[in-house]
């Protein structure tokens with residue numbers, strides 16, 4: 383997760399863990415009580431405006447220990463997490479109903495809440511989890527808080543780490559990124575790479591999910607059939623679609639950042655806020671939802687990879703990038719399918735190439751301002 387103080391980045395290491403089979407039910411029971419206690423705490427904190435640790439402690443600690451049976455440490459972590467949720471909700475000007483946590487997820491303070499000891503993790507209150515696998519590249523950086531999540535029958539521990547933010551090099555030029563529904567174009571005046579988006583592939587899973595939902599919503603199928611297996615499969619298809627997008631965004635951003643780093647270029651992308659906003663106004667269909675997700679995740683990973691690798695990043699104004707001439711600034715005219723021509727200077731190119739050149743130019747002028 384790209385966040386953190388000035389000189390540091392926070393990243394998340396994902397660790398697959400597993401309790402001993404005979405302890406699994408007890409751990410799940412603790413996680414359920416934690417979730418219920420968390421939802422209770424969020425409401426109490428908002429109602430009483432108890433947004434400091436001291437106030438929340440006085441208001442909740444006894445209840446969380448006695449009514450929800452949380453171990454001391456879990457009670458502290460629970461109202462600490464509840465404060466964060468309450469604050470985020472209160473800060474949001476468009477807030478709707480009070481937030482309700484449905485997933486099984488537990489916040490754990492480092493050392494007091496959890497400890498990684500060789501091949502297992504110890505939780506406060508005596509739970510032990512076996513470590514199945516994780517990325518060891520960040521072992522040398524100190525661990526911070528963590529989150530234990532139970533999903534689809536598996537336990538995952540997300541451990542937050544602080545790593546130093548690498549210094550950015552002085553760029554020798556710009557690598558521009560242009561996104562559209564079908565493809566991503568990466569390039570500048572001398573190079574151009576095109577990458578297909580996986581929207582169609584992800585869409586297939588969305589449609590499978592939809593078909594399944596439609597088929598089993600008829601009353602002739604008994605309720606128990608609808609409830610268990612079918613619902614799980616529908617969720618599985620939706621998740622599969624999201625994973626395809628996520629995986630693509632991560633790999634594509636890695637390619638973009640590597641390309642930039644090799645030639646000491648800055649990366650420039652358009653500010654997608656307006657684009658995502660306008661898509662949001664369209665009728666909600668699966669394709670629009672996936673395209674929006676793809677844009678957001680790519681921007682997220684490009685920004686994060688740039689930070690992690692010390693690659694300078696420019697976010698440029700998107701207005702007119704595919705309708706004005708990158709050479710002389712005149713309004714372009716259509717010249718065939720996805721081709722544009724400049725009536726003033728005669729430049730003719732593919733719409734995406736035009737966008738790349740404009741994004742490059744805008745970033746170069748920002749670089750000049752530095």
Ligand SMILES: [Zn+2]
Nearest residue numbers: 707710724727
């Ligand atoms: Zn022109």
